[in-house]
Amino acid sequence: MRRKRTTVLLLGFVVTLAIGVTALWPVYVRPRTDPPATADAILVLGGAHDGREQLGLRLAREGYAPWVVFSDPYTNSAMINRICHGGYSFRVSCFDPSPRTTRGEGRELARLARANDWQRVIVVTFTPHISRARYILGKCWAGDMLFVDPRPHLSVVRWAYDYLYQSAGYLKAALEDC
Numbered sequence: 224m225r226r227k228r229t230t231v232l233l234l235g236f237v238v239t240l241a242i243g244v245t246a247l248w249p250v251y252v253r254p255r256t257d258p259p260a261t262a263d264a265i266l267v268l269g270g271a272h273d274g275r276e277q278l279g280l281r282l283a284r285e286g287y288a289p290w291v292v293f294s295d296p297y298t299n300s301a302m303i304n305r306i307c308h309g310g311y312s313f314r315v316s317c318f319d320p321s322p323r324t325t326r327g328e329g330r331e332l333a334r335l336a337r338a339n340d341w342q343r344v345i346v347v348t349f350t351p352h353i354s355r356a357r358y359i360l361g362k363c364w365a366g367d368m369l370f371v372d373p374r375p376h377l378s379v380v381r382w383a384y385d386y387l388y389q390s391a392g393y394l395k396a397a398l399e400d401c
Contacts, residue, residue, distance in 0.1 A: 251382075251389055254353040257369035262288045263341035268328055268348040268356060269294035269320070272302055274373030279347045280306070282371070283313045287345060290314040292335060296323035325356055325392070329363030329401055336364050343367040349375055351385035355392050363401035 265288045267279035276293065283291045295303050295317040307317035320327030332344065346368050348356050353370045360368060377385070 251351040251354070251386055254350065254357075254370075256353060256371055259285075259287050259345055259371055260343070260369060261286075262343040262345045262367075262369065263339065264288050264290040264292055264335070265345045265347060266328070266332055267291065267293045268325065268346065268352070269296040269323070270349060270352065271375075272300070273349050273375035275347045275349060276302060276306055278371065278373045279345075280311070280315075282345060282347070283311070283315075288313075290316070292331075293317045294320050294328045294331070296320055296327075325352075325359045326363075326396070326399060326401065329360040332360055333364040333401065336366055341366060343369065345369045345371060347371055347373070349373065350377070351382070351389050355389050355396065358393070359396050359401075362396075 259282055265279045265282050267275050279291050279293070282288065290313065291311075293303060293306060293315070295307065296319060297303055303317065306315065309315065318331050320331055335341065336344065343366060344364075346356060346360065348370070350372050353372060357368065357370055
């Protein structure tokens with residue numbers, strides 16, 4: 224009897240997990256991204272150095288925007304320090320978001336957009352974060368946002384972590400304003 228109950232519980236867990244992964248697949252694994260288009264600025268959100276910084280710089284070099292803004296929530300990142308103090312043919316600026324979350328990045332986006340009359344911004348982040356970033360930044364600024372990502376290779380363990388992390392982040396964001 225105990226063995227049968229364990230089997231039923233295990234099967235229930237596996238089915239629930241499969242339904243959850245399938246339901247959230249379009250949110251985390253295949254979120255809506257946008258083709259880059261001319262914009263007022265490129266905003267590179269903080270996080271793992273997974274190619275997002277290089278993608279933001281490449282888009283500016285290709286002429287999509289004259290200004291790249293980097294979120295710099297890091298205590299000390301040699302890469303971000305180099306980027307923030309490098310010489311480019313386009314404008315580069317960096318900021319430390321307050322709070323050091325997507326919400327803080329959204330607040331700074333709204334401030335910069337108002338101050339510079341931005342209408343469209345390209346936002347660069349990584350795949351599992353796109354949908355949540357779209358939701359949070361949209362609470363802060365109503366302008367046109369195009370979301371792109373460097374499409375980094377993530378392990379199965381990292382995908383599992385991001386399913387949980389991004390889901391918790393969505394719950395928190397639902398309870399907060401900008």
